[in-house]
Amino acid sequence: MTVSRVINNTGRISVDTRKRVLSIMKEMNYVPNSMARSLVKQESRILSLLITDITNPFYTSLARGAEDAARQLGYRLLLANSDESIAKEKEYIETVLSARVDGVLFAPAGDDSLPNLRKLKKQNLPLVLLDREVPGIDCDMVLGDSKDGAKRLTEHLISLGHRRIALLNGASTVSTARLRREGYEDALKLHSLPFRSDYMAEANYRMGVTDTLVDRLMQMPEPPTALFAANNFLALGAIRALLNKGYRVPEDLSVVCFDELEAGFVVDPFMTVIAQPAYEFGYTGIQMLVDRIQDKAPAGWRRIMLPSELHVRKSSGEARFSFFDNE
């Protein structure tokens, strides 16, 4: 009818009819059905964002950025949470596919997300990968410089006099974990320090650190004097385990990590971190996605690498000498 024209402010309509339509709309509490509209227009103006841990401030900041960008560009944002689970990710793919969203912002759980992502690509759905790369998938991406950040964090520890630096890493199936390890090894090499596999530990990014793991590290004949945790929650888990066991940070072990700790660091700015611009991850991601949807994007895939900052705080302190050290 003419109603459609009124709603969409399109075509010529007499002032009178418009008024009448609007008043009747009010009267009967009419709300347009966006599904019906999407069905015929073949677009939903909905974008979707998948994060791996809604509990982690890195991802909530990212979500806020994505939300703001989406709103400004006239899209709605569907937010979902995979809990680092490939299975939930798969469910999620089904949903967004059948919901006919216009594009997807995707923080993959890891390399095993490949089949999930392939499915997405097969439908030609515009896709931007966030934070983590997945070998085998070519698409737009917004990443941090994990390798460089890890290197700077490790060098910070070395500059403090630490020679025995442990790495508490995420699963090696996640690109950021691999790169952070590389950066860590690079820094060691650069300063002629040996890489010791017994200083390596792996855990889930979602706070999967156990007391046992910390015990193993601290009860070695030559325990580390510093620990580089690959993300904020890993660091928190490690510190909790350390305190449980009666160790102090940084006196007994310096701890540094990737990603800011918002609430945590406010009480008493504590953690030395490489802070990534989480909000910009989301904001930039949505911009790239919408560019792609509206065919304003360049032909090739874009790969944006956002800079990070080293914040030195209290969790990292000077190494104290011991007879184990050679230097």
Add this chain to the structure above:
Amino acid sequence: MTVSRVINNTGRISVDTRKRVLSIMKEMNYVPNSMARSLVKQESRILSLLITDITNPFYTSLARGAEDAARQLGYRLLLANSDESIAKEKEYIETVLSARVDGVLFAPAGDDSLPNLRKLKKQNLPLVLLDREVPGIDCDMVLGDSKDGAKRLTEHLISLGHRRIALLNGASTVSTARLRREGYEDALKLHSLPFRSDYMAEANYRMGVTDTLVDRLMQMPEPPTALFAANNFLALGAIRALLNKGYRVPEDLSVVCFDELEAGFVVDPFMTVIAQPAYEFGYTGIQMLVDRIQDKAPAGWRRIMLPSELHVRKSSGEARFSFFDNE
């Protein structure tokens, strides 16, 4: 066609046809269009959750609870974030209404959410209010016992010897803020302590505490020796301001608050809090909502009040005497 029957596993279908259909579906990467389906079925199997601050661990835990419950009950969850803004809330209402979701879980920004909520009710959309009440709206609710929690927190301070206890409250347009103030006043009255309006301050729940505000409190002739903050972020903001100004917690000022601080308290369990079961807020809310949708709910409105726990930690210490005190 027959395809619909295959997809929905409904009606009688020969094994052969089913196989053929499935294989062709695979071949052409067919994905059912859930909008078209919802259009005819008049239900979307989508629930929607609005929280006021995606950055606050209380709400992210709540969201995880809602997510889990929704998944288990066969619904999808659309997550959104109002930033405590009535305007964003309004936009959101438009969205969920036109998206024809089956029900809404709603944490209102405050009493001014009333028109927004009325709009929702006018469409007869099943609605569950979360965490905050709104005068004028009758519906299912999941709440915490703000008054009792505030009372217990205040009494904790009193039992520590504090007589001059300030209240840093949320906006008085939010029901929880009003109730927390009542609980605070009750505790004072019960212990024959005077209520002093100059010990009251108001700020936005989203970390809107300024150094000025803290200054005003601390530079009074009789400054408070303890501060009760109405939520976690208010406490964090206050502590940050205090540390900025060179005060120590709890030595110079004890600080306690509502709601847990997840990440924050892990580093070194610090804040004395009334912890609310955030996850259960979300989980229970979805259950009530789905009951309502499926007409399994009782006739009247249900109002569930979830219990909270007092966790005494380091941010609250014994009051030290001063000549200002009478007792």
Add this chain to the structure above:
DNA sequence: CTGTTAGCGCTTTCAT
């Protein structure tokens, strides 16, 4: 067991 018809609420496109 499978196909047909109709219609969910909208937006084209083409009349009037």
Add this chain to the structure above:
DNA sequence: ATGAAAGCGCTAACAG
């Protein structure tokens, strides 16, 4: 400036 017809992709209700 307004209306009529057709169809987006699906399912309910009947045929066959």
